[in-house]
Amino acid sequence: MQVSSPSFLEERFEAQRRAFAAESNPPLHVRMDRLNRLLALTENHESDFIRAIDADFGGRSAHETRIAELFVVRAGVRHARNHLKHWISPQRVATGLHFRPGYNRLLRQPLGVVGIVSPWNYPIQLSLGPALAALAAGNRVLLKPSELTPRFSELLDHLVSASFAPDELSVVNGGVDVGQAFTHLPFDHLFFTGSTRVGRQVAQAAAANLTPVTLELGGKSxxxxxxxxxxxxxxxxxxxxxxxxxxxxxxxxxxxxxxxxxxxxxxxxxxxxxxxxxxxxxxxxxxxxxxxxxxxxxxxxxxxxxxxxxxxxxxxxxxxxxxxxxxxxxxxxxxxxxxxxxxxxxxxxxxxxxxxxxxxxxxxxxxxxxxxxxxxxxxxxxxxxxxxxxxxxxxxxxxxxxxxxxxxxxxxxxxxxGVGPSGMGAYHGEWGFRTFSKEKPVFYQARLNGTRLFHPPYGKTFDLMLQLIKRIT
Known part of the structure; x- marks a missing residue:
């Protein structure tokens, strides 16, 4: 497995930042193309994934890889494709009577560059599952798989490099030192799946950059x-x-x-x-x-x-x-x-x-x-x-x-x-899309409106309008 150096990691991160700045809100057809390429990657190389994971485990059921990993990822991609047009559309939001004829909309925008740290136990599902949600939301993605599955990680790097530009989706490999450097980058969102102990360390590293995190941990279920x-x-x-x-x-x-x-x-x-x-x-x-x-x-x-x-x-x-x-x-x-x-x-x-x-x-x-x-x-x-x-x-x-x-x-x-020590945040389906999006509230003011009645100088008109609002809210 080729190990990524800290300098390579920073170069790839900066390349993705520049790419996002050049296209900060990719249109539907671009996002659909990325999802289609991700789906094809899992469909065209199923046997390769099975062999690599089997070798890493020293005996991993092929059927478990197919149902618990590849099926789950493919279902997630297909679900995202079916709903993406609706998800990226401005969402209608109710507007209070006293603000009409103005109206509200909720805009969902990509965050930027997303970092994903995935574990060894379900290496396909827990790496590409978050990645598909981040790509659907229009982000660039850096992915750090586990060093405990080196054959899978090397294969994933090879397949992703063949299907995606480095500034779209990229894999970085390495041990604990690379993982630590990865979590200290100023991502726009950091997604980690692993133990509660390591999750605490990831949260502390992200906090230095005020990077929001999603932590998928574990516990005693x-x-x-x-x-x-x-x-x-x-x-x-x-x-x-x-x-x-x-x-x-x-x-x-x-x-x-x-x-x-x-x-x-x-x-x-x-x-x-x-x-x-x-x-x-x-x-x-x-x-x-x-x-x-x-x-x-x-x-x-x-x-x-x-x-x-x-x-x-x-x-x-x-x-x-x-x-x-x-x-x-x-x-x-x-x-x-x-x-x-x-x-x-x-x-x-x-x-x-x-x-x-x-x-x-x-x-x-x-x-x-x-x-x-x-x-x-x-x-x-x-x-x-x-x-x-x-x-x-x-x-x-x-x-x-x-x-x-x-x-x-x-x-x-x-x-x-999860909740508390078992994690924070959520994904899958629309929740994954929303996790990797900024939901921006926008109020559209009408040309003719009554808000100026609340401007200074304050007096009887202000008091009458405030009493009226109290009655209708």
């Missing part, structure tokens, strides 16, 4: 089994949502809350559901590996700490395979009764470890969720409308899926984003 739920159906959804990409998903269920006395039953159903999905593991192309040895060792350490603290470990290994240092794959593992003080229960897991925690009554479940930092996602399973609505109304999370996992992320007509 709970899944709540209500007493009214179908345990087998809920377990099937959890098994898919948790072990997709081997749990390396920012909105994966991080722990499961189940009614008291049901932990073993739920574990049995989860074990059966996982076995149906992954009858073998090490040689199974459907089961993804852990991104690096360091990350795998971290998972081993937090699992063993939980075991040492008295938790019961249920390893789901249907074929009885041997897991050792020769593979980066990690078996699906259920953890029952982990202590609240363990790393497993304090840190975002980001791997195929799933704690099962019992709760005694819905009040306790809600309290357990609210005691932690606000999560990126929450999942609720059950038939009780009253209990469902209590959870929705009494907890705060970035997004929710009811009676399933993950799918709120794929709704282009809904915003996606």
């Amino acid at each position: 709970p899944a709540i089994f209500d007493a009214s739920c179908d345990i087998a159906a809920a377990a099937a959804s959890i098994a898919y949502g948790k072990f997709l990409n081997a749990g390396q998903t920012c909105i994966a269920p991080d722990y499961v809350l189940v009614p008291v006395g049901l932990a073993d039953s739920v574990a049995d159903q989860l074990k059966a559901a996982i076995t149906r999905l992954y009858p073998t593991l090490i040689s199974n192309p459907d089961y993804t590996a852990i991104i690096s040895t360091r990350h795998r060792n971290r998972l081993l350490a937090i699992r063993e700490e939980a075991r040492d603290g008295g938790a019961r470990i249920v390893e789901v290994n249907p074929a009885g395979e041997r897991f050792d240092e020769g593979t980066r794959k990690f078996p699906p593992t259920l953890v029952i009764g982990a202590a609240a003080s363990t790393r497993l229960m304090r840190e975002e897991i980001f791997g195929p470890l799933l704690p099962i925690i019992e709760y005694d009554g819905l009040d306790k479940a809600i309290a357990m969720v609210n005691q932690g930092e606000r999560p990126l996602a929450l999942y609720w399973f059950g038939r009780s409308v009253a209990n469902r609505d209590r959870v929705l109304n009494e907890t705060v999370s970035g997004g929710v899926t009811i009676n399933d996992c993950l799918w709120h992320l794929a709704q282009e007509a809904q915003p996606f984003g």
Whole structure:
């Protein structure tokens, strides 16, 4: 992978600034052309992306790359194309009676040069997803992918360079030093996806330039089994949502809350559901590996700490395979009764470890969720409308899926984003377009209007007009 130098980074940034200054509000056909080129890039090189990401992971399901990455990006591009004409048009805004016949309009303008820092776990989706929104909004884009996926990052650089001018969309590669230099540039908007810890550092770097940020972070996303739920159906959804990409998903269920006395039953159903999905593991192309040895060792350490603290470990290994240092794959593992003080229960897991925690009554479940930092996602399973609505109304999370996992992320007509430690800002669909736009309010004054009646010298006319306005507003 060719590493970008800090000087190259600054040169590319300045080139994009100059290009934006020369065309600060590109017309519809220019934006559509950029979206079409981005779509073609994903469609014409699907097999290349799959091979590169598989090599970076040391075993990444091709089907997961197709559905969770390429499909999501393509759906986002198509949605933007279908709605872009409306999005860029001046928006009609209501005007108060006392300001008529003047009228309001809301103009959406590009911000300028947008910086995007993307992670390794879904390298296509989390780089090109924000990029398509920024391009639709008329911006220039600099993109810094993760150094943990070097083959993908090199491929993306090559494909983007072949499809876009450097002052339209450009990729810069490198390690932590390049990433730090990147976040210190005076972007017009900086978009970061990654851990909460690094997100804080990004926000601090951006603050020096008063650069607005969107932070897509993570946290411990709970899944709540209500007493009214179908345990087998809920377990099937959890098994898919948790072990997709081997749990390396920012909105994966991080722990499961189940009614008291049901932990073993739920574990049995989860074990059966996982076995149906992954009858073998090490040689199974459907089961993804852990991104690096360091990350795998971290998972081993937090699992063993939980075991040492008295938790019961249920390893789901249907074929009885041997897991050792020769593979980066990690078996699906259920953890029952982990202590609240363990790393497993304090840190975002980001791997195929799933704690099962019992709760005694819905009040306790809600309290357990609210005691932690606000999560990126929450999942609720059950038939009780009253209990469902209590959870929705009494907890705060970035997004929710009811009676399933993950799918709120794929709704282009809904915003996606975190809250508090799980992030700030939102994108997808129109929300992405608006994130990367300046929504400028404009009031058009009529030639004949009454505002001069409020000018000095003040007197009875002013008082009468003010009384009249009070009555009609």
